[in-house]
Amino acid sequence: ELTLILALAILGGVEENLSIHLASSMGDPQQSIPMRILVLYDDHSRDSVIFKRYLTWLLNTMWRIPVDTINTHDVKLSEEIFFEENSKPRYAIVFLGNIIDGEYRLSESEWNLIKNRLNGKVPLVTCLYAVQIEEAAELFGCEAPKHKDVRTAHVKPDPITEAVPRTLSVGRGAVISELKDGDALIWDSQVEPRSGALLVRKGINVWFGFRDFLGGTPSNGPLTMVFCSLLKLIPQGFVRLKIPYTFIALRIDDIPYTTESWFHGWEYFSADEWLEFFKTLKRHGAKCDLLIVPYNVSKKTGLFVPYNVTHGDVLEAIREGIEMGVVEVGCHGATHVNPNLKYFMEAETRDPWELTNTIRFEFGYDPHTGKRIPKEAQELHLNLSTETLEDWFGFRPKLFTPPWHVWDNVTESILENLGYKFISADFRLYQAGVRPPSIMGERSLVSSLFEVPMTHGWDGLDPNPEVISAVLKPHIEAGIPIVFLSHGRNWSYPGWSISFAISENEVRLKVLDDLYSPRYAKITEIGRFLMNWSAISFEARMGGDEISMNITSPFNFKVRVEAGRAGYEISEATYNGHSLEVEKDGFTVELAKGTGLLTIKLQKAEAVEGAEGRPSNLYLYGSAIAIAAAVLTVIVILERGRRK
Numbered sequence: 001e002l003t004l005i006l007a008l009a010i011l012g013g014v015e016e017n018l019s020i021h022l023a024s025s026m027g028d029p030q031q032s033i034p035m036r037i038l039v040l041y042d043d044h045s046r047d048s049v050i051f052k053r054y055l056t057w058l059l060n061t062m063w064r065i066p067v068d069t070i071n072t073h074d075v076k077l078s079e080e081i082f083f084e085e086n087s088k089p090r091y092a093i094v095f096l097g098n099i100i101d102g103e104y105r106l107s108e109s110e111w112n113l114i115k116n117r118l119n120g121k122v123p124l125v126t127c128l129y130a131v132q133i134e135e136a137a138e139l140f141g142c143e144a145p146k147h148k149d150v151r152t153a154h155v156k157p158d159p160i161t162e163a164v165p166r167t168l169s170v171g172r173g174a175v176i177s178e179l180k181d182g183d184a185l186i187w188d189s190q191v192e193p194r195s196g197a198l199l200v201r202k203g204i205n206v207w208f209g210f211r212d213f214l215g216g217t218p219s220n221g222p223l224t225m226v227f228c229s230l231l232k233l234i235p236q237g238f239v240r241l242k243i244p245y246t247f248i249a250l251r252i253d254d255i256p257y258t259t260e261s262w263f264h265g266w267e268y269f270s271a272d273e274w275l276e277f278f279k280t281l282k283r284h285g286a287k288c289d290l291l292i293v294p295y296n297v298s299k300k301t302g303l304f305v306p307y308n309v310t311h312g313d314v315l316e317a318i319r320e321g322i323e324m325g326v327v328e329v330g331c332h333g334a335t336h337v338n339p340n341l342k343y344f345m346e347a348e349t350r351d352p353w354e355l356t357n358t359i360r361f362e363f364g365y366d367p368h369t370g371k372r373i374p375k376e377a378q379e380l381h382l383n384l385s386t387e388t389l390e391d392w393f394g395f396r397p398k399l400f401t402p403p404w405h406v407w408d409n410v411t412e413s414i415l416e417n418l419g420y421k422f423i424s425a426d427f428r429l430y431q432a433g434v435r436p437p438s439i440m441g442e443r444s445l446v447s448s449l450f451e452v453p454m455t456h457g458w459d460g461l462d463p464n465p466e467v468i469s470a471v472l473k474p475h476i477e478a479g480i481p482i483v484f485l486s487h488g489r490n491w492s493y494p495g496w497s498i499s500f501a502i503s504e505n506e507v508r509l510k511v512l513d514d515l516y517s518p519r520y521a522k523i524t525e526i527g528r529f530l531m532n533w534s535a536i537s538f539e540a541r542m543g544g545d546e547i548s549m550n551i552t553s554p555f556n557f558k559v560r561v562e563a564g565r566a567g568y569e570i571s572e573a574t575y576n577g578h579s580l581e582v583e584k585d586g587f588t589v590e591l592a593k594g595t596g597l598l599t600i601k602l603q604k605a606e607a608v609e610g611a612e613g614r615p616s617n618l619y620l621y622g623s624a625i626a627i628a629a630a631v632l633t634v635i636v637i638l639e640r641g642r643r644k
């Protein structure tokens with residue numbers, strides 16, 4: 001191994017050799033450290049607040065890792081924030097999220113604290129424009145960040161890119177940077193790594209240029225995959241909990257029909273076809289949520305026509321689906337049409353797209369006036385819809401999905417009063433217009449509704465296993481529930497059309513079964529699971545190749561535990577003194593009610609051939625190796641100094 005390091009050091013120099021980088025700059029693996037993460041943010045920057053929300057969601061909501069957040073606009077950073085009395089770090093990772101817009105927000109003394117006391121002991125992570133700041137460029141090894149639309153990116157094998165495919169389709173705006181003395185681990189395929197870096201590591205510090213958290217469905221992009229492995233940079237190791245099932249829900253809006261389906265001529269299943277569809281789902285153990293719009297609006301009279309008059313047989317089929325245990329119904333408004341009916345009734349056009357514009361939106365925002373939909377109108381529609389669904393199906397719905405994903409905090413307060421518990425919209429961490437954030441697995445920021453937003457489109461999803469596994473990878477790696485959204489009909493836009501056929505649905509289900517053996521669930525089942533999930537907490541300390549962890553659960557509950565450290569794997573684990581069956585990177589454990597003690601032992605991983613036949617630097621660890629590497633680094637640095 002020493003010969004190998006020598007060879008690498010000579011051939012590749014320091015930038016090529018990550019083991020030397022990590023070993024020479026990492027904190028003391030023997031010193032114990034808590035699994036607790038600090039996120040710095042500044043409430044003067046919208047992006048910074050969203051960054052904080054993303055990290056809190058992924059690390060704490062999804063992985064149950066304790067997270068502290070500090071608004072550096074209010075709090076001056078001091079030694080006590082970062083260190084316990086005996087100079088032991090309080091945090092396993094510190095995120096500098098307060099400077100990601102490139103604003104200089106830390107004083108010289110605060111920078112000195114970060115540079116001289118924290119740097120090298122604890123991984124520091126930042127992103128986007130932070131490296132515009134000289135001090136940050138120094139810490140993170142890159143500079144000159146700039147916006148770029150990135151289509152695809154190349155990925156270099158590294159402990160923190162393990163969950164990321166070697167070629168990545170990005171397909172959205174990102175920030176690229178120029179390397180100083182960091183190592184580009186992901187870069188824009190159209191640009192060379194030196195000037196098109198998207199992920200840069202310098203020692204145990206990391207900068208990234210992905211903007212996933214600022215867009216819709218932040219869970220879908222490469223960033224979540226990077227974060228899956230990022231924790232391996234903690235010199236003492238990491239531990240997190242992960243949902244032990246691949247939850248998949250299929251949400252189908254606009255059932256049994258909608259006013260615009262009528263003027264577009266979109267086709268739905270007949271009652272018999274719906275029954276056939278439910279049987280297909282049942283064969284695969286799958287379920288669906290049908291989000292009901294109970295009334296059609298007559299353009300001529302403005303009267304609401306209930307669908308039990310025109311689609312009584314379909315409603316009967318849906319009731320059968322409920323009895324089969326396959327269907328859950330929820331509320332998708334009363335009409336799907338703006339409560340001010342004159343927009344629709346007075347429209348002279350027959351063009352379906354112009355007509356569609358006249359009926360937008362039922363809740364939240366009226367684009368015709370640029371004002372909110374009045375509370376009284378929203379109340380009228382939600383009361384009517386809720387009563388009608390109760391009348392048709394015999395119980396009050398608990399789930400609401402807003403038509404067009406448009407609603408506001410008034411909508412939520414009405415829903416709350418009507419006994420709704422869950423809302424499913426589009427997954428966003430920020431407010432968009434009048435629409436509040438909609439965060440997977442969290443309680444709404446404006447009401448007591450619990451959120452299970454959609455994560456992927458279902459209609460038109462290519463049933464090729466490679467495509468599906470690429471699309472779902474971030475969710476599978478991170479254990480995030482998947483909620484597909486369908487519209488349950490054949491429909492078209494100018495330029496494209498989508499069909500909803502039993503055979504196509506079945507092919508997709510088969511691919512999902514083969515790939516994941518998922519736990520198909522209704523949306524409220526996922527919501528209830530996530531409510532329980534949010535009641536589980538842990539405190540852990542890592543150090544000296546051992547992780548000890550107190551896990552508290554208010555009930556008996558199965559969880560997956562993932563743990564590790566670059567170059568190490570799990571060798572054994574015990575829970576309340578009982579030995580557990582472990583894999584290299586994790587294991588499942590049945591938590592008992594109360595607080596239990598979990599102990600995990602890590603051991604050096606056996607050498608494995610790396611990607612493309614190159615030795616994987618990940619496995620070049622261990623104290624003897626680390627010392628040798630540090631000595632070599634010094635030699636290389638001295639050598640370089642001499643050359644200068």
Ligand SMILES: [Zn+2]
Pocket residue numbers: 253254332336402403404
């Ligand atoms: Zn809809």
